[in-house]
Amino acid sequence: MSPATQRQGAGSTLAERAGPTAVIADDEPLLRAQLRTRLARAWPELRVVHEMADGRDVDGVIERHAPNLFFLDIHMPGVNGLDAARVIGSRAHVVFVTAYDDYAVEAFERGAIDYVLKPFDESRLALTVSRLKERVGARPAQLDMLVETLAERLAPRATTHLRWIKASVGSNVRLIPVEEVLFFQSDEKYTRVVTCEAESLIRKPIRELLAELDPAKFWQVHRATIVNVDHIASVRRGLKDQAEISLRGHGEILIVSRAFTHLFKQM
Amino acid sequence: MTGVNASASLLEGLTVRRVLAVTALCAAAALAVVRLFYNTYWDLLVSALCVGYTSMLLFTIAGNLRQRFLPREAMQVAAVVVGSFLGTLLTAFVKGRSLSEMFSERLSGVMITMGLGIGVGCVVVAGLILREKHARDQARILKAEAERHQLEKSVLEARLALMQAQVEPHFLFNTLANVQHLVETDAAGASRVLESLIRYLRAALPQMRESSTNLGRELDMARAFLEIQQVRMGERLEFAIDVPDALKSRPFPPMMLISLVENAVKHGLDPCCECGSIVIRAREEPGRLRVSVEDTGEGILPKKGGGVGLANIRERLKALYGVSARLVLEENAPHGVVASIEVPA
Numbered sequence: 001m002s003p004a005t006q007r008q009g010a011g012s013t014l015a016e017r018a019g020p021t022a023v024i025a026d027d028e029p030l031l032r033a034q035l036r037t038r039l040a041r042a043w044p045e046l047r048v049v050h051e052m053a054d055g056r057d058v059d060g061v062i063e064r065h066a067p068n069l070f071f072l073d074i075h076m077p078g079v080n081g082l083d084a085a086r087v088i089g090s091r092a093h094v095v096f097v098t099a100y101d102d103y104a105v106e107a108f109e110r111g112a113i114d115y116v117l118k119p120f121d122e123s124r125l126a127l128t129v130s131r132l133k134e135r136v137g138a139r140p141a142q143l144d145m146l147v148e149t150l151a152e153r154l155a156p157r158a159t160t161h162l163r164w165i166k167a168s169v170g171s172n173v174r175l176i177p178v179e180e181v182l183f184f185q186s187d188e189k190y191t192r193v194v195t196c197e198a199e200s201l202i203r204k205p206i207r208e209l210l211a212e213l214d215p216a217k218f219w220q221v222h223r224a225t226i227v228n229v230d231h232i233a234s235v236r237r238g239l240k241d242q243a244e245i246s247l248r249g250h251g252e253i254l255i256v257s258r259a260f261t262h263l264f265k266q267m
Numbered sequence: 268m269t270g271v272n273a274s275a276s277l278l279e280g281l282t283v284r285r286v287l288a289v290t291a292l293c294a295a296a297a298l299a300v301v302r303l304f305y306n307t308y309w310d311l312l313v314s315a316l317c318v319g320y321t322s323m324l325l326f327t328i329a330g331n332l333r334q335r336f337l338p339r340e341a342m343q344v345a346a347v348v349v350g351s352f353l354g355t356l357l358t359a360f361v362k363g364r365s366l367s368e369m370f371s372e373r374l375s376g377v378m379i380t381m382g383l384g385i386g387v388g389c390v391v392v393a394g395l396i397l398r399e400k401h402a403r404d405q406a407r408i409l410k411a412e413a414e415r416h417q418l419e420k421s422v423l424e425a426r427l428a429l430m431q432a433q434v435e436p437h438f439l440f441n442t443l444a445n446v447q448h449l450v451e452t453d454a455a456g457a458s459r460v461l462e463s464l465i466r467y468l469r470a471a472l473p474q475m476r477e478s479s480t481n482l483g484r485e486l487d488m489a490r491a492f493l494e495i496q497q498v499r500m501g502e503r504l505e506f507a508i509d510v511p512d513a514l515k516s517r518p519f520p521p522m523m524l525i526s527l528v529e530n531a532v533k534h535g536l537d538p539c540c541e542c543g544s545i546v547i548r549a550r551e552e553p554g555r556l557r558v559s560v561e562d563t564g565e566g567i568l569p570k571k572g573g574g575v576g577l578a579n580i581r582e583r584l585k586a587l588y589g590v591s592a593r594l595v596l597e598e599n600a601p602h603g604v605v606a607s608i609e610v611p612a
Contacts, residue, residue, distance in 0.1 A: 028441070028445065028500070028501070029501050030445050031441075033452070034445075034447065037448075077539060078538075099444065100440045118440055118443075118444035119444035119446075120444065120447065163571060164569050172597045174595065175596035176596070177596075179578060197590070197593055
């Protein structure tokens, strides 16, 4: 446990019935301190029983402190505020803390969710506190739906396609964004990764690459070749039933074997 | 390779139109010379068509042959000459005359037929070659123009992206929240953060940006940004700047270094709960200046996004320096990323 997550208010068991309790979660120590100070002014009866630097171990915190309220910063490393809210469910009231007016705020307003904006505005905080005072005795609302929409808006779903190629160059590992790759071509037991600037070898075979790359951008044109269609300059008819691809910014000509020429038939 | 396919590709261009044109040409040529011969028009037309069709066939094949011995045009002219000769032999065959007869008493007629075939053929071939060359030139001009447009477009886009690169509101408000707290608890600290923020904004706001900049100014901006981040992240962030003073006056494109530093914090250290460090280095290498940002953060996962800023830097480098500048990303040991920009010195 980092110093930031040490227990606050050692006498929590003695003052069980003294008033509502809260936990503050924010990765920035100064901002935790600031929220605590401001809350002490705006809501003296509220006791902050615990502070956290991220959303981990929410279950343990609820077990130990059974707080009425959680103040959750949305952007935290590791487990963020939205993830933490999912875990909390309806076991406590959740108040989101966020640093700027974005669509999260719009969603909060529509969903009648409590939130606090950083930097804190004295009168805004007072308004939120008066609302919370009314609610804190009631059963906490189910936030699941809203949290899902928010999560979708704030963190675009991680892509399922391969975005980076790791290739050894000497003793270093070069990181190549797939958009830069002109084509992949198998070369005996390695696969060539060719960009405008350089060429490197990786161990991953064409077949595995094909399964992981975005099929809209990367087309197999030959048993041994995958081309990035964004870099194709032109395609012309070649010998036999093949076609030939010339690339932008690279002199190499790629052969499209008969089985794949249908990809380039005029629509 | 099947025979059908091979002949299909060798005969590419042998269209109905071409056959009709040759037929018409032969008819006209026969008509033009009919007064000079004792032969009937039909007899001459058969000769002309034999020579014309043979030459056309060889001309088409010569145009489609993939060989490197002779220029395509020379092959086509040779095809017409050979075609005229073979066509004349074919005439004899069609008309049922013996070869010995052709090369004795009929030699003058044979020579005239061949000569006419070669003459007319060469004129036609020259016309075709000129037309083809014209079309090729036109295509080349169009292609060059398209490439120029493409380049102009990417230069413009790069400029636009630079204009639009802006201070992230989340960063700005978070920093202000920190200042707000420090004002009450640590006035000197608040003033330090504000100074860093002002230095950062002076460089980062598009309206404040200077059109040309040097490495020293870009470093100041990066340092101001990192100082602010250090207040926010506390022990989680350490940084060092290792740049010889002599390099600070070197010209360096604006907003690229800060972009790498922001990436190192946002995608490298921020997602990592443990503490991390960032080192900015600049080195002079033969003919080039290499500026790198090393972080010990989470590193790049194969499926992680976030390449937009990097793509933008690549585009701008290309627009500014062509192929003599580049952005390279490598893995740092034991974890993290080293991002380097190399520009010509």
